[in-house]
Amino acid sequence: MxxxxxxxxxxxxxxxxxxxxxxxxxxxxxxxxxxxxxxxxxxxxxxxxxxxxxxxxxxxxxxxxxxxxxxxxxxxxxxxxxxxxxxxxxxxxxxxxxxxxxxxxxxxxxxxxPFMTAFNRRFDPNFASVQARIADGEIGGIEIVTIQSRDPSPPPISYVKSSGGLFRDMMIHDLDMARFLLGEEPVTIYATGASLVDPEIGKAGDVDTAAVTLTTKSGRICQITNSRRASYGYDQRIEVHGEKGMLRADNMLENTVEVATSVGFTKAPAKHFFLERYEAAYRAEMSYFVACVAGQTEISPGIQDGLRAQLLADAATRSWQEGKAITLE
Amino acid sequence: MxxxxxxxxxxxxxxxxxxxxxxxxxxxxxxxxxxxxxxxxxxxxxxxxxxxxxxxxxxxxxxxxxxxxxxxxxxxxxxxxxxxxxxxxxxxxxxxxxxxxxxxxxxxxxxxxPFMTAFNRRFDPNFASVQARIADGEIGGIEIVTIQSRDPSPPPISYVKSSGGLFRDMMIHDLDMARFLLGEEPVTIYATGASLVDPEIGKAGDVDTAAVTLTTKSGRICQITNSRRASYGYDQRIEVHGEKGMLRADNMLENTVEVATSVGFTKAPAKHFFLERYEAAYRAEMSYFVACVAGQTEISPGIQDGLRAQLLADAATRSWQEGKAITLE
Amino acid sequence: MxxxxxxxxxxxxxxxxxxxxxxxxxxxxxxxxxxxxxxxxxxxxxxxxxxxxxxxxxxxxxxxxxxxxxxxxxxxxxxxxxxxxxxxxxxxxxxxxxxxxxxxxxxxxxxxxPFMTAFNRRFDPNFASVQARIADGEIGGIEIVTIQSRDPSPPPISYVKSSGGLFRDMMIHDLDMARFLLGEEPVTIYATGASLVDPEIGKAGDVDTAAVTLTTKSGRICQITNSRRASYGYDQRIEVHGEKGMLRADNMLENTVEVATSVGFTKAPAKHFFLERYEAAYRAEMSYFVACVAGQTEISPGIQDGLRAQLLADAATRSWQEGKAITLE
Amino acid sequence: MxxxxxxxxxxxxxxxxxxxxxxxxxxxxxxxxxxxxxxxxxxxxxxxxxxxxxxxxxxxxxxxxxxxxxxxxxxxxxxxxxxxxxxxxxxxxxxxxxxxxxxxxxxxxxxxxPFMTAFNRRFDPNFASVQARIADGEIGGIEIVTIQSRDPSPPPISYVKSSGGLFRDMMIHDLDMARFLLGEEPVTIYATGASLVDPEIGKAGDVDTAAVTLTTKSGRICQITNSRRASYGYDQRIEVHGEKGMLRADNMLENTVEVATSVGFTKAPAKHFFLERYEAAYRAEMSYFVACVAGQTEISPGIQDGLRAQLLADAATRSWQEGKAITLE
The missing domain is CATH 3.40.50.720 (NAD(P)-binding Rossmann-like Domain)
Structure with a gap:
């Protein structure tokens, strides 16, 4: 125990x-x-x-x-x-x-x-399944990773000011996910962003809409987009294109109900609240931690993963500020 | 030529x-x-x-x-x-x-x-593919066939009066489709119906909403529903459940566009007009007829198929009128 | 407490x-x-x-x-x-x-x-949402209800023998769901069935594949199909067609992952295990019971609902045995 | 005439x-x-x-x-x-x-x-509908455009050598689509690419896998990915994220058939052949040209659009070659 x-x-x-x-x-x-x-x-x-x-x-x-x-x-x-x-x-x-x-x-x-960094999304059953199937070779060598991550609505401006900025606060999850899926470390990063959702965010020196492109040594490409708003819920999708096919994880919707009317066929919006969206992931990561401490499995993501994600977020911030691609050491 | x-x-x-x-x-x-x-x-x-x-x-x-x-x-x-x-x-x-x-x-x-009865739906690329894959054994022995067929809106009452009734005018297509998919002749039929869409249709002695159940000698079951209205377009779906799995053909939508808003994810309605919905089927059935006359393939559906569908429509009408299941000879 | x-x-x-x-x-x-x-x-x-x-x-x-x-x-x-x-x-x-x-x-x-009959499916968030939206008038008057209910695999033959038969053991859930969705009591029932999955089930005097048609006084129709096997998981779908549109609840899949290969686009199978599939429903029904006993809401489904579902299952069994439609009192 | x-x-x-x-x-x-x-x-x-x-x-x-x-x-x-x-x-x-x-x-x-540049994809009914609905304000101000464009398989190496390179030969369609959807001219472009599909393409000085990021003056972002292979067909998708929601056009599949087995639910692959995939677009663009010459509508896309797409393709090529973002004049 x-x-x-x-x-x-x-x-x-x-x-x-x-x-x-x-x-x-x-x-x-x-x-x-x-x-x-x-x-x-x-x-x-x-x-x-x-x-x-x-x-x-x-x-x-x-x-x-x-x-x-x-x-x-x-x-x-x-x-x-x-x-x-x-x-x-x-x-x-x-x-x-x-x-x-x-x-x-x-x-x-x-x-x-033992030290585990709580990148909970790695333990989402959908994303974890994508990664496991990539590792099993189901789609062959990875070529393009696409990550869409959009919050339902922006945080309070007070939070934004102390958050370290979108790249460190929000995109850090996606940068870790990119590393998780790419199977190689990024060697270049290019970031761009703007304040399209809330002008106060721009005035605070941050962005609320952003895109990043990563490349790895062998030429794999990852594109990430972030937005601080999404009317249709908490938008969390990944898509991995490889030699033999494509694997993707779609949003988790509020329910499986669909209505058909003269407007068309309407499914429920995506789950809005991150704690509900990632409920299974939170459970799984804690189980994993307990199993790690019990010596049943290797710890992962570890503290090095925490460092590398932070370095990518720092580089993304600098790339956006300077308007140029950055070569990572 | x-x-x-x-x-x-x-x-x-x-x-x-x-x-x-x-x-x-x-x-x-x-x-x-x-x-x-x-x-x-x-x-x-x-x-x-x-x-x-x-x-x-x-x-x-x-x-x-x-x-x-x-x-x-x-x-x-x-x-x-x-x-x-x-x-x-x-x-x-x-x-x-x-x-x-x-x-x-x-x-x-x-x-x-050579005589070909124009049951165009057998030539719809989607339905034809389902039938071909059944014939290839992809889902093993057939167990349950479900056919949903709903018109966008009821025909004029004048048309209804001379149509022979819903079972002969509208459901005959589905009865032929049932024979096409079941791979065995029906031995019992049970029909029920009501006038829920337009009371004038009921006054004219017809129904606008109906359901039929067919069984074959080996015990295969087919359920058909018809409606004279469907706000979301011309609803034409089949589903075949077998030993090894299920094959289904979904509606053809007006386009592939989806909008996501706070209401959810909305796809386009089904194509409304039967000539547009079955455009490819009409082309394919005529090509097939030309090939038949040229001796390149067996004619099908033939005049016997026209007769059998009519006999099923007659039996359905009688079952509905008498409120009891009918044994087919 | x-x-x-x-x-x-x-x-x-x-x-x-x-x-x-x-x-x-x-x-x-x-x-x-x-x-x-x-x-x-x-x-x-x-x-x-x-x-x-x-x-x-x-x-x-x-x-x-x-x-x-x-x-x-x-x-x-x-x-x-x-x-x-x-x-x-x-x-x-x-x-x-x-x-x-x-x-x-x-x-x-x-x-x-207070007495609550545990028809858990009424509390499934998807099915409950369909019923609530019908009650809100979203699709107008109900016309056709379609219920597909298929188990992943047949129970042991020993269980079958003491189960009361498929209509009482398995379809009773769907008969209750039909009452829940139709908004009117059925007045006729027609059942048919066969043993297509396991001949031992047939020898035991039961069916493993069945279809039922219900009609209500105002002419609403409900079609139900049951099968004791479904290679793709625990198949649990409802579809309600009304005056203004259609509402349906699709299966709950194992995850949101899709793979695209030369074969096409493949999503995960439906959840297999009924306790997992209806996990949220079990939680919700117990919460509801607690709230009922606390006097916060009306008890439902009550013991009368338990009786009526049983009477429908009895009538379905008799209809199947006698091969004829039954008028319910 | x-x-x-x-x-x-x-x-x-x-x-x-x-x-x-x-x-x-x-x-x-x-x-x-x-x-x-x-x-x-x-x-x-x-x-x-x-x-x-x-x-x-x-x-x-x-x-x-x-x-x-x-x-x-x-x-x-x-x-x-x-x-x-x-x-x-x-x-x-x-x-x-x-x-x-x-x-x-x-x-x-x-x-x-009159001069019309044949960017046929603007006339694809799906993409045209997305653009028209954006123009109608359905999703408010545009924030992020994502374009995925992947060929089923690479062209012969002889073609690659005289093609001007992927950015001018293949991505030019997507660059035009970006202009069509963004509603503003791009002001910066960043391109990256690699030869992951066929090493011969790399030896010929070209890429077969590429990504581009565009930004406009007001901060709108567009991400494009291209690949010279896609096992699941001709992958042609756009997604536009705006203030009020998201509009996207999915692939056109070979048919509407889905099979369910223990593996899951499998839909048909995307149409493979570009002439078939864009059949409706080719018809629509020619109709539009005839209407333009008859004076019924403004010509579009015109020769200026041809120039601007070419300038973007040139800039993308240079960005990729130099490894840096380019500011467009």
């Missing part, structure tokens, strides 16, 4: 708590949060103890920590947990600074603790 | 003339119609001569006749054409009376002329 | 226990089963007490019972629970005999306890 | 002849080709006279010319036809050199003759 301490009892912490409650070999034993109410609520639900973060990390009743606190606290928590020899599951981004992530990597490697 | 005489220059005659103009080994050499204008128009377009029906049938410039005149004239024209030794392509129904069709069969068989 | 006693800790009992664990206003307080192991396992998981069925029904710690025991035990348990004044949630069929269901109705009505 | 002279009787010339035969207000009166056989064959079919190109252009029996000869002959034929005051329909590309196209523009404008 893996004893897990939850650092952060906000929305994502609650998601992880619910996932853990459905995993046979794990339970939440301790919770910590900067605020008392959410910590207490989660403790009541799970039977866990409420602790301060340092006590939680030090507790003998905690084998592994799930870090779901604000990004700027990750650095210290990772160092503390690594020192304490605890397995670490950390929300993305590991940190806003690649330099500081490198520092975390040193600490984690020195401690030899 | 097969020289074809067109008996009837109305809507369906024009469709056949256009099909013939696209077939290398055939041309329209003579046309006849009760009215001068449509005959002349078609003659101008095709270069054919305008003749009276008896002259057309007798003409040395005519090898085969296409009968597209009102149903009550078919009987005499078939007898005349058979006597003259001409190949015959005849619109459905061959006749409203099974007895008179039997009489036509005698004439045709005595003359030894 | 509604305190629920589980009668029966088999597969379906476990499903209900899991559902209850996700409902805020309810918990399992007692469990009973003819076997010790499953009862103990469920007690461990839920913190409930293990009791004998009579003690459970009598317990002050039980407000409502969930009956998931073999069908032949329902009668006594319903009577006992009604006498004890407990709310009742009962798996379908309430009983194999309509006469005995009528007896249960008397007991339940005399006791004045 | 518009009298049309066909310059070039090869594959595309025959397509145009067939289209003209179906247009009421036009006929082919003269044909010319470097080879005798195809000219004679087309003359036989249409009743046109066979002439040399200069005689054809000069003929009083020719009001308009359709130029379907090899690209390097366009320049002289355009000048001759303009001088002779004939309306001109010219296959794309107008010329491989933007400079020479500018020279043609001068000649055409000086002569004041």
């Amino acid at each position: 893996l004893k897990i301490g939850l650092l952060g009892c906000g929305r994502i912490g609650q998601v992880h708590a619910r996932s853990i409650s459905q995993i046979d070999g794990a339970k939440v034993t301790a919770v910590a949060d900067a605020f008392e109410a959410p910590a207490k609520a989660l403790a009541d639900k799970t039977g866990a103890a409420v602790m301060g973060p340092q006590d939680l990390i030090a507790s003998a009743e905690v084998d592994a920590v799930v870090i779901g606190t604000p990004t700027d606290t990750h650095f210290d928590l990772i160092h503390a947990a690594a020192s304490a020899g605890k397995a670490i599951f950390c929300e993305k981004p590991v940190d806003m600074s690649a330099e500081r992530i490198r520092d975390c990597i040193k600490a984690v490697e020195a401690a030899g603790v | 097969l020289k074809i005489g067109l008996l009837g220059c109305g809507r369906i005659g024009q469709v056949h003339a256009r099909s013939i103009s696209q077939i290398d080994g055939a041309k329209v050499t003579a046309v006849a119609d009760a009215f001068e204008a449509p005959a002349k128009a078609l003659a101008d377009k095709t270069g054919a001569a305008v003749m009276g029906p008896q002259d057309l049938i007798a003409s040395a410039e005519v090898d085969a006749v296409v009968i597209g005149t009102p149903t009550d004239t078919h009987f005499d024209l078939i007898h005349a054409a058979a006597s003259a030794g001409k190949a015959i392509f005849c619109e459905k129904p061959v006749d409203m009376s099974a007895e008179r069709i039997r009489d036509c069969i005698k004439a045709v068989e005595a003359a030894g002329v | 509604l305190k629920i006693g589980l009668l029966g800790c088999g597969r379906i009992g476990q499903v209900h226990a899991r559902s209850i664990s996700q409902i805020d206003g309810a918990k399992v307080t007692a469990v009973a089963d003819a076997f010790e192991a499953p009862a103990k396992a469920l007690a461990d998981k839920t913190g409930a007490a293990v009791m004998g069925p009579q003690d459970l029904i009598a317990s002050a710690e039980v407000d409502a019972v969930v009956i998931g025991t073999p069908t032949d035990t329902h009668f006594d348990l319903i009577h006992a629970a009604a006498s004890a004044g407990k709310a009742i949630f009962c798996e379908k069929p309430v009983d194999m005999s309509a006469e005995r269901i009528r007896d249960c109705i008397k007991a339940v009505e005399a006791a004045g306890v | 518009l009298k049309i002279g066909l310059l070039g009787c090869g594959r595309i010339g025959q397509v145009h002849a067939r289209s003209i035969s179906q247009i009421d207000g036009a006929k082919v009166t003269a044909v010319a080709d470097a080879f005798e056989a195809p000219a004679k064959a087309l003359a036989d079919k249409t009743g046109a006279a066979v002439m040399g190109p200069q005689d054809l252009i000069a003929s009083a029996e020719v009001d308009a010319v359709v130029i379907g000869t090899p690209t390097d002959t366009h320049f002289d034929l355009i000048h001759a036809a303009a001088s002779a005051g004939k309306a001109i329909f010219c296959e794309k590309p107008v010329d491989m050199s933007a400079e020479r196209i500018r020279d043609c523009i001068k000649a055409v404008e000086a002569a004041g003759v």
